Amino acid sequence: MGIHGENIQQQVHHFETLCREQGLPLTIQRRVVLEIVLGDDHHPTADQIYKEAQARISGISRTTVYRVLDMLVSKGIIAKVSHPRAIARFDGNTDHHHHLVCLQCDKVLDLEGKWLDILKLPDTRHLNFEITDYLVQLRGICADCRKKPTKSHTGSVTHEKKLALDAKKRKRKTKSPKQRRKVQ
Numbered sequence: 001m002g003i004h005g006e007n008i009q010q011q012v013h014h015f016e017t018l019c020r021e022q023g024l025p026l027t028i029q030r031r032v033v034l035e036i037v038l039g040d041d042h043h044p045t046a047d048q049i050y051k052e053a054q055a056r057i058s059g060i061s062r063t064t065v066y067r068v069l070d071m072l073v074s075k076g077i078i079a080k081v082s083h084p085r086a087i088a089r090f091d092g093n094t095d096h097h098h099h100l101v102c103l104q105c106d107k108v109l110d111l112e113g114k115w116l117d118i119l120k121l122p123d124t125r126h127l128n129f130e131i132t133d134y135l136v137q138l139r140g141i142c143a144d145c146r147k148k149p150t151k152s153h154t155g156s157v158t159h160e161k162k163l164a165l166d167a168k169k170r171k172r173k174t175k176s177p178k179q180r181r182k183v184q
């Protein structure tokens, strides 16, 4: 689950200490962006964080917000979550956990599951790739979207079509390594 109250303050304090140790000024921009990510359970996108930051600090630029987010990710204070539709989302919860992703509204919910934590990882030595961590994304339709008729927010693509599109995408993904090998 997300981070609340005392935990946010603890995390901000931890960040303050880190900044001091590394001689980085804890600017108001950095503090506000961090507080926004920690206080949002919904894995906000950079744009959503930017809008919220604008409401708190007038005149803050998009570039500043993006730069602060990158910095927080590189310091391990927050996590960057890759999303099926390639929009990066930011997660104040850096504990090992998994995600439920809604295919209709892109909502991302946290999920803890011991049975997912004991997943046997594949041997990737032949790819010269060292796995350091993993996150399971389970896709489906959230409670809010299941209440709605089977139209998406744009109204143009139905739920069934989206699922079909998604299945196609998955097929394409599994094909691509072969195709790449052919090219070589």
Ligand SMILES: [Zn+2]
Pocket: 102, 103, 104, 105, 106, 107, 141, 142, 143, 144, 145
């Ligand atoms: Zn949804």
Ligand SMILES: [Zn+2]
Pocket: 043, 091, 093, 097, 098, 099, 109, 110
């Ligand atoms: Zn999460």
